[in-house]
Amino acid sequence: xxxxxxxxxxxxxxxxxxxxxxxxxxxxxxxxxxxxxxxxxxxxxxxxxxxxxxxxxxxxxxxxxxxxxxxxxxxxxxxxxxxxxxxxxxxxxxxxxxxxxxxxxxxxxxxxxxxxxxxxxxxxxxxxxxxxxxxxxxxxxxxxxxxxxxxxxxxxxxxxxxxxxxxxxxxxxxxxxxxxxxxxxxxxxxxxxxxxxxxxxxxxxxxxxxxxxxxxxxxxxxxxxxxxxxxxxxxxxxxxxxxxxxxxxxxxxxxxxxxxxxxxxxxxxxxxxxxxxxxxxxxxxxxxxxxxxxxxxxxxxxxxxxxxxxxxxxxxxxx
Amino acid sequence: xxxxxxxxxxxxxxxxxxxxxxxxxxxxxxxxxxxxxxxxxxxxxxxxxxxxxxxxxxxxxxxxxxxxxxxxxxxxxxxxxxxxxxxxxxxxxxxxxxxxxxxxxxxxxxxxxxxxxxxxxxxxxxxx
Numbered sequence: 001x002x003x004x005x006x007x008x009x010x011x012x013x014x015x016x017x018x019x020x021x022x023x024x025x026x027x028x029x030x031x032x033x034x035x036x037x038x039x040x041x042x043x044x045x046x047x048x049x050x051x052x053x054x055x056x057x058x059x060x061x062x063x064x065x066x067x068x069x070x071x072x073x074x075x076x077x078x079x080x081x082x083x084x085x086x087x088x089x090x091x092x093x094x095x096x097x098x099x100x101x102x103x104x105x106x107x108x109x110x111x112x113x114x115x116x117x118x119x120x121x122x123x124x125x126x127x128x129x130x131x132x133x134x135x136x137x138x139x140x141x142x143x144x145x146x147x148x149x150x151x152x153x154x155x156x157x158x159x160x161x162x163x164x165x166x167x168x169x170x171x172x173x174x175x176x177x178x179x180x181x182x183x184x185x186x187x188x189x190x191x192x193x194x195x196x197x198x199x200x201x202x203x204x205x206x207x208x209x210x211x212x213x214x215x216x217x218x219x220x221x222x223x224x225x226x227x228x229x230x231x232x233x234x235x236x237x238x239x240x241x242x243x244x245x246x247x248x249x250x251x252x253x254x255x256x257x258x259x260x261x262x263x264x265x266x267x268x269x270x271x272x273x274x275x276x277x278x279x280x281x282x283x284x285x286x287x288x289x290x291x292x293x294x295x296x297x298x299x300x301x302x303x304x305x306x307x308x309x310x311x312x313x314x315x316x317x318x319x
Numbered sequence: 320x321x322x323x324x325x326x327x328x329x330x331x332x333x334x335x336x337x338x339x340x341x342x343x344x345x346x347x348x349x350x351x352x353x354x355x356x357x358x359x360x361x362x363x364x365x366x367x368x369x370x371x372x373x374x375x376x377x378x379x380x381x382x383x384x385x386x387x388x389x390x391x392x393x394x395x396x397x398x399x400x401x402x403x404x405x406x407x408x409x410x411x412x413x414x415x416x417x418x419x420x421x422x423x424x425x426x427x428x429x430x431x432x433x434x435x436x437x438x439x440x441x442x443x444x445x446x447x
Contacts, residue, residue, distance in 0.1 A: 123414060125384055126407050128324060129331050145408055151415050164412075240444050267417070272428030279433070283440050 002061060004311045008054035011308060015047035020210040024217055030281050032289035033224040035297050037194065040214050040221075042301035044201050047210055048105060050308040052098050057312065059094030062086030068316030108204035109197070116196055124153060131162065137180060142168065148246050152183040154192040161187070167246065175242040178234035182242075185229030191222040220274045227278060240282045243275070326377045329356055331386060334400040346390055346397035349374045 020043060023029070029036030053067075060070025063077065063084065074095075077084050127141060134140035140161045143149075148171075149164040161183040168176060186192070198218045202211040230239050289297075333355050337345045347355075353374045378398050381387040386407075390397045433441070 119414070123411060125386075126411050129328050129386070130404065130408055130411065143408065143411065145412050147412060147416060149412065149415055162415075237444055240441070244441055244445060269428045273432055275429050276432040279441065280437060283437060283444075 002058070004066070004315055005054050005058035005061070008050040008057060008308060008311050011311075012047060012050040012054055015043050015050065015304075016208050016210045019043060020213040024213040028289050028293070029217065029221060030224060030277065031286050032294050032297070033221040033228070035289065035294045037218065037221050037225075039297055039301045039304075040198075040217055041194075042304045043210065044198070044214055046304040046308055048201075049305075049312075052102050052105075053308055053312045055094045055098035055101070059091045059098060062088075062091055066315035067312050105204050109200040112200035112203055113196060116199075120153065120155065124155065124158075127153070127160075127162065134163065137161075140180065150179045150183055150246060152186045154187055154190070159187045170245055171242055172238075174234065174238050175245070178230045178239045178242045179246065181230040181233050182226045182239075185226040186222065189222075189225060189229070191226070194218055194222060216270055216274075219270070220277060223274060223278050224281060227282060236282060236285070240279065243279055243282065323377060323380070326356075326373070327381055329359070330374070330377050330381065331400065331404075334387065334398065335404040338400045338403045346399035348395045348397050349378060350395065352378075352398070 023036075023039065023043070057067050057070070060067065060074060063073030063086075064070035073084075077087070127143070131141035131143045134142050139159065140163060142163050142165060145164040146166040147164060148167040150161065150167055152161045153159065161180060163176070163179070167179070171179065195218070198211075198215045202215045205211045227239065227243070330352060333352060334347065337347060339345075349371050353369055353371050356369055356374070378387060378389075382389055382398075386401055387398050388401050390399070430438075
């Protein structure tokens with residue numbers, strides 16, 4: 001069981017630092033944003049699983065040969081109130097750390113959800129009083145403000161896209177339509193769920209390179225996905241003009257809630273880079289990543305999830 | 320005027336209109352609000368005339384949402400908007416945009432991160 005915990009620890013370290021750094025520097029995600037998003041999710045899930053798993057298996061070592069036997073041993077121990085031979089302070093410490101980290105991750109996820117939901121509710125209340133429905137598009141509200149702003153407010157069947165009067169004056173009808181398509185893609189593809197999960201991941205482990213890089217990458221990739229969706233109904237120059245005119249305006253939904261203080265990049269720099277990368281991608285279109293390469297990445301993502309799961313369960317099931 | 324939501328909006332509009340006035344004149348009683356709403360054709364769902372109790376319900380909902388403040392020192396109680404319509408709009412936009420200084424920083428960083436070639440291509444696009 002020792003070897004399993006060491007392998008899990010090694011995997012946790014690799015997924016916490018070198019892998020996300022390499023992925024954040026790679027150029028192919030701009031050519032396959034959806035596949036890249038799946039890979040980031042796999043990295044986060046596998047990373048969390050191996051962190052907790054490594055401490056759990058190591059801590060249970062004196063109680064059983066594998067995770068399942070160890071857990072059975074722990075249950076028997078807790079039921080009998082007998083002192084356990086071999087379960088010394090350092091193993092108890094590892095077990096407590098595993099438990100704490102697990103609880104911390106789940107709790108942060110819920111807390112982040114609560115914060116976002118509360119902020120969104122307040123925003124919606126004010127919006128209902130301050131905005132008026134757009135004349136010719138459904139589920140679209142117009143707010144009286146001179147800055148060019150477009151954003152979406154997710155909320156199930158009550159989801160809306162909000163446009164400012166400043167934006168409507170600045171853009172032609174075709175450009176406005178491309179902005180609407182972009183925002184609706186965010187809503188239809190439920191990007192708010194991804195932003196929530198990665199904001200929570202970031203809030204839970206703010207000092208970890210992986211959580212910072214992942215959040216930034218996910219923010220950028222969903223913008224690219226929404227751009228691609230807008231391109232299905234608008235021509236490229238129209239979207240480029242719209243993006244350039246609104247650049248620096250939009251801030252990813254939910255990012256205001258619970259943003260931690262220390263950052264690799266300041267939020268302004270990160271946001272500007274995202275706008276620049278989006279424009280670069282639209283100005284010089286690159287061919288989508290080949291089918292074989294995408295399958296390879298997806299297989300890699302599946303493998304990332306399979307390895308810690310197998311390391312945790314296989315020794316117990318096989319023995 | 321059918322729903323409570325629409326009534327809330329109408330009441331807030333009336334209170335916001337008073338917001339620019341000096342202290343003491345910027346608050347309205349529930350009766351005054353009901354009369355103003357009735358003059359603007361305010362009725363309930365089934366077409367009956369608006370009751371003061373309905374207006375009071377709407378006001379207490381708005382008070383709970385910290386949009387309306389109640390002055391309790393004299394009766395009947397008077398209600399006023401906590402802040403102006405514009406201030407609320409700014410609050411909303413701040414959540415979406417960050418502060419004006421943030422926006423300038425974004426724009427500066429954006430311009431700095433685009434290459435000369437890209438800027439030229441972009442200029443062509445924008446002037447096309």
